[in-house]
Amino acid sequence: MTGDAPTISSPPWTQLSPINSTNDSASIRTRTDCLTCVESRNPAEAAKSEDKLTYGCTFPTCTKRFQCIDKWERHENNKHFQLEAWRCSVWNADNHECARLFYHRSKYTEHLRDEHKFKKSETENPLKENRIGRNGQYQYWCGHCRKLVRLHNQGSDAWAERFEHIAQHEQDISDWLLPEGHRTKGEVAAGVCVGEGDGECIESLDLNLYIRE
Numbered sequence: 612m613t614g615d616a617p618t619i620s621s622p623p624w625t626q627l628s629p630i631n632s633t634n635d636s637a638s639i640r641t642r643t644d645c646l647t648c649v650e651s652r653n654p655a656e657a658a659k660s661e662d663k664l665t666y667g668c669t670f671p672t673c674t675k676r677f678q679c680i681d682k683w684e685r686h687e688n689n690k691h692f693q694l695e696a697w698r699c700s701v702w703n704a705d706n707h708e709c710a711r712l713f714y715h716r717s718k719y720t721e722h723l724r725d726e727h728k729f730k731k732s733e734t735e736n737p738l739k740e741n742r743i744g745r746n747g748q749y750q751y752w753c754g755h756c757r758k759l760v761r762l763h764n765q766g767s768d769a770w771a772e773r774f775e776h777i778a779q780h781e782q783d784i785s786d787w788l789l790p791e792g793h794r795t796k797g798e799v800a801a802g803v804c805v806g807e808g809d810g811e812c813i814e815s816l817d818l819n820l821y822i823r824e
């Protein structure tokens with residue numbers, strides 16, 4: 612038996628420690644002392660903070676909102692799953708991004724060739740650049756930046772990087788542009804049809820694609 616202690620790599624959130632121990636440490640929000648959650652234990656305080664539903668679920672057709680970043684993250688982790696997808700970013704003649712989503716590499720390749728008249732050799736770059744990684748890896752759609760954002764980390768760190776990025780926008784989820792079509796979550800909720808594409812309005816996105824079984 613060797614005396615080596617096993618190397619334990621703890622998840623990133625357990626490694627959070629106060630940045631410094633000066634007097635302003637109270638203002639540093641950590642995952643263990645979320646002020647919203649503390650307030651919510653008091654129903655009167657919870658009612659007052661009704662209007663502070665800051666974090667909205669980013670997944671299409673899900674309208675859940677959360678006061679607390681942890682609950683929002685937990686919700687997206689537990690309720691949704693991002694499949695590998697390709698978002699077509701080719702600009703059409705009518706000066707709009709194509710903005711269609713494909714869940715198979717071959718289907719997107721076909722689309723590039725048939726719809727956009729790409730030669731086989733020209734499909735390589737869009738296949739790489741427009742790929743959304745499975746379960747928040749490689750690259751993800753940010754509806755506030757309104758573009759795909761490349762991740763620096765991998766695994767659960769990549770997922771955390773995505774949450775941090777979206778949270779720092781401090782923007783309402785109704786302004787979130789969906790990856791498919793040309794509507795924001797707010798517009799979808801209000802039933803607005805922007806009449807894009809081939810005269811076809813994407814009224815309802817297939818929620819089943821996003822729900823984890």
Ligand SMILES: [Zn+2]
Pocket residue numbers: 645646647648649679680681682
């Ligand atoms: Zn909380």
Ligand SMILES: [Zn+2]
Pocket residue numbers: 668669670673674675686687690691
């Ligand atoms: Zn959701």
Ligand SMILES: [Zn+2]
Pocket residue numbers: 699700701709710711722726727
């Ligand atoms: Zn396209």
Ligand SMILES: [Zn+2]
Pocket residue numbers: 753754755756757760776777780
């Ligand atoms: Zn962004």
